[in-house]
Amino acid sequence: MRALEIARPGEPLTVLCLGAHSDDIEIGAGGTLLTWIAGGARLDVHWCVLSATGPRADEAGASAEAFLAGAASKTIELAAFQDGYFPYRPELKDWFEGLKQRVRPDVILTHRRDDGHQDHREICRLTSNSFRDHLILEYEVPKWDGDLGQPNMYVPLSAEIMARKCDLLDAHFGSQRSKDWFDAETFRGLARLRGMECRAPERFAEGFFVRKALLG
């Protein structure tokens, strides 16, 4: 299938990454960011985690730095909204209104609309409410809810990038290792299925949901 390229070698690309919790962006789109940077695109990344406090803030900051090593520039914002309560916090809307003034992204990576976690869904809703003329790629996060769907856009990952994604997740999120789903088998298993669906040359891919896109 002919690929639609948005991150070209040597060309700038401003990316806004939005995640509710400290490991969401990495799980959903970490391989895509590593791939774009390794491919030579000049990424200016604005990375926001909305609920990152205490030790999880330290994890989030260190992990973002590692995943974005090689980016042309990076801005990392860690907010402290209460985990689990996003739909009941009107101040989140104010935060997004402020964010619009701070970044003009070419592409946005955010949670997907039908995610089973209420914080994730709220971030998606506020993303599309706030950024009205943007390419938005909604990423997926595997978890207990069993809410995975059918993506309609894929980013193939090399075997090397897939391994690096898993290594970085394992290295930076010690607080999550006790969760029974947080391991390389989960991440590789999902990526292998997505790679099968898009015939990825090296078998792995990340899947995204796109509601609107323009063909140039």
Ligand SMILES: [Zn+2]
């Ligand atoms: Zn999350």
